[in-house]
Amino acid sequence: MRSMSKRSRPITVKKATIAILFFAANLLASCSKPTVDENRATPTPAATESTSATTTPVEEIISKYESTDTSNDSTTKLKATVESLNEGKPRTIQLTLHRKKEPDGTQRYLVDFTAPPEERDRDALIEVSPAGQIVVTRYTQSTGGFLTARSATDEESLFGLTLQELVGGQPEKYDYKLIGEEQYAGKPVYRLEGTLKPGAESRFPRTVMLISKDNYTAPVIEAYDSQGQLARRLVADKVEQVNGNWVRWHWTIDNQEQHKKIDFQVVDAKVNQNLPESMFTRENLKKSASQ
Numbered sequence: 219m220r221s222m223s224k225r226s227r228p229i230t231v232k233k234a235t236i237a238i239l240f241f242a243a244n245l246l247a248s249c250s251k252p253t254v255d256e257n258r259a260t261p262t263p264a265a266t267e268s269t270s271a272t273t274t275p276v277e278e279i280i281s282k283y284e285s286t287d288t289s290n291d292s293t294t295k296l297k298a299t300v301e302s303l304n305e306g307k308p309r310t311i312q313l314t315l316h317r318k319k320e321p322d323g324t325q326r327y328l329v330d331f332t333a334p335p336e337e338r339d340r341d342a343l344i345e346v347s348p349a350g351q352i353v354v355t356r357y358t359q360s361t362g363g364f365l366t367a368r369s370a371t372d373e374e375s376l377f378g379l380t381l382q383e384l385v386g387g388q389p390e391k392y393d394y395k396l397i398g399e400e401q402y403a404g405k406p407v408y409r410l411e412g413t414l415k416p417g418a419e420s421r422f423p424r425t426v427m428l429i430s431k432d433n434y435t436a437p438v439i440e441a442y443d444s445q446g447q448l449a450r451r452l453v454a455d456k457v458e459q460v461n462g463n464w465v466r467w468h469w470t471i472d473n474q475e476q477h478k479k480i481d482f483q484v485v486d487a488k489v490n491q492n493l494p495e496s497m498f499t500r501e502n503l504k505k506s507a508s509q
Contacts, residue, residue: 280410289490291319293315293491294487294488296482297311302477303477304476312332315329316497325345329341339507343499350391352368353368357507378473382419421443427439427440434464435454435466436454439452
């Protein structure tokens with residue numbers, strides 16, 4: 219067990235101005251038309267979103283995108299390498315992400331940092347309500363108490379990502395339109411643009427996604443700040459199926475606001491294991507963070 223005098227890290231680093239975040243994976247109002255890939259083919263205009271016989275309606279595309287993973291629970295072991303222009307040597311972190319979906323739609327996560335040992339006090343419980351409200355809880359050994367954050371725009375300090383990004387970007391917060399069809403990495407994709415719904419909380423008023431026409435996963439997601447500047451760019455170059463569910467296996471996030479680049483590599487992934495409710499409790503979080 220680690221010493222109780224160990225200095226704990228804050229849940230958030232800052233609540234910066236209308237900025238950015240990404241894995242944001244899906245969110246984001248800009249004056250110029252963004253380019254996802256400078257070498258890609260010119261997009262084919264989408265004739266109409268709802269009446270064209272040759273264009274898949276945007277609602278159907280989003281529905282299929284959200285259905286690429288229908289598992290009730292999952293356990294994913296990850297290795298993450300964080301490079302920062304403000305720091306020297308890249309940092310490599312190992313973590314395990316446990317997720318469970320309740321019958322009412324509530325999503326629960328346990329984020330367990332496994333290596334190096336000094337990172338374990340970053341362990342956290344995350345709960346996402348059916349309405350999209352996020353609550354993150356951490357245990358601090360120095361005080362023997364729990365700290366809670368509730369804003370989707372709060373950033374954690376290691377990756378510099380918002381809570382919204384850490385739970386998959388919350389695409390349900392956006393209204394999407396189909397911009398066109400094009401080629402990316404030699405394969406056909408849809409190009410969608412999302413605008414934040416009135417009243418929804420996010421650092422990204424606008425998002426751009428490329429969605430594969432083959433499997434409806436998203437190889438590229440871009441998030442833009444309120445000034446129309448690119449804040450995050452996620453590129454997934456490998457996906458795998460695990461028991462019929464598509465899992466992002468290798469991806470990078472370019473965090474332009476904090477000048478960080480994070481490389482994520484899945485080591486192992488399992489789904490539908492019937493994870494116990496006791497895994498997602500404060501008692502278990504305290505035990506995990508104190509190892």
